[in-house]
Amino acid sequence: xxxxxxxxxxxxxxxxxxxxxxxxxxxxxxxxxxxxxxxxxxxxxxxxxxxxxxxxxxxxxxxxxxxxxxxxxxxxxxxxxxxxxxxxxxxxxxxxxxxxxxxxxxxxxxxxxxxxxxxxxxxxxxxxxxxxxxxxxxxxxxxxxxxxxxxxxxxxxxxxxxxxxxxxxxxxxxxxxxxxxxxxxxxxxxxxxxxxxxxxxxxxxxxxxxxxxxxxxxxxxxx
Numbered sequence: 001x002x003x004x005x006x007x008x009x010x011x012x013x014x015x016x017x018x019x020x021x022x023x024x025x026x027x028x029x030x031x032x033x034x035x036x037x038x039x040x041x042x043x044x045x046x047x048x049x050x051x052x053x054x055x056x057x058x059x060x061x062x063x064x065x066x067x068x069x070x071x072x073x074x075x076x077x078x079x080x081x082x083x084x085x086x087x088x089x090x091x092x093x094x095x096x097x098x099x100x101x102x103x104x105x106x107x108x109x110x111x112x113x114x115x116x117x118x119x120x121x122x123x124x125x126x127x128x129x130x131x132x133x134x135x136x137x138x139x140x141x142x143x144x145x146x147x148x149x150x151x152x153x154x155x156x157x158x159x160x161x162x163x164x165x166x167x168x169x170x171x172x173x174x175x176x177x178x179x180x181x182x183x184x185x186x187x188x189x190x191x192x193x194x195x196x197x198x199x200x201x202x203x204x205x206x207x208x209x210x211x212x213x214x215x216x217x218x219x220x221x222x223x
Contacts, residue, residue, distance in 0.1 A: 004038035007041055021059065035052075046070070051063055073138065079105075086117060099131060120146035149179070163191070167201065
């Protein structure tokens with residue numbers, strides 16, 4: 001774990017108990033004098049370094065050593081327009097997308113999205129928080145949603161589209177917004193609407209699931 005995320009800005013001195021205490025002392029085996037990094041949800045850009053001043057049976061006491069602005073993010077920005085799939089499948093790759101450095105995800109209810117899927121953004125945030133603490137990232141993925149693809153493209157007309165096509169790309173450096181369909185791909189009417197966009201595929205003969213496509217494209221563009 002690179003840092004521990006706190007609900008509020010930490011003080012010059014404070015104590016930790018409960019599950020975080022068990023993790024730091026019982027699992028990570030931290031001792032008096034060790035230094036631990038923290039960030040606050042209210043001020044994620046700031047990294048706080050604390051030293052363990054004392055350890056009791058159920059309490060760990062810390063004192064501030066230093067604090068500094070320390071942003072950790074990908075060198076390249078990527079916004080994914082993702083047609084809604086089963087939220088369990090989204091959750092499986094969300095941590096990895098956070099670690100890769102995806103900046104924003106717009107969830108789109110396209111023609112083939114099952115309408116019974118409900119986006120639990122609070123749960124998504126909890127998944128991101130666990131990932132951020134592990135990889136060191138200092139910002140959440142930003143989320144929003146759109147009723148349909150037309151609404152998304154109207155707002156992001158420069159978005160490139162991942163789909164089944166003959167065109168593959170050699171250079172991904174200029175892509176900052178990408179649209180990926182759900183299971184079964186885009187409908188006939190959606191394909192007709194998207195024919196004026198720049199559409200491409202990856203150089204593979206295999207058919208990718210939506211979440212696999214999102215992971216593969218994000219990795220190509222950012223890493």
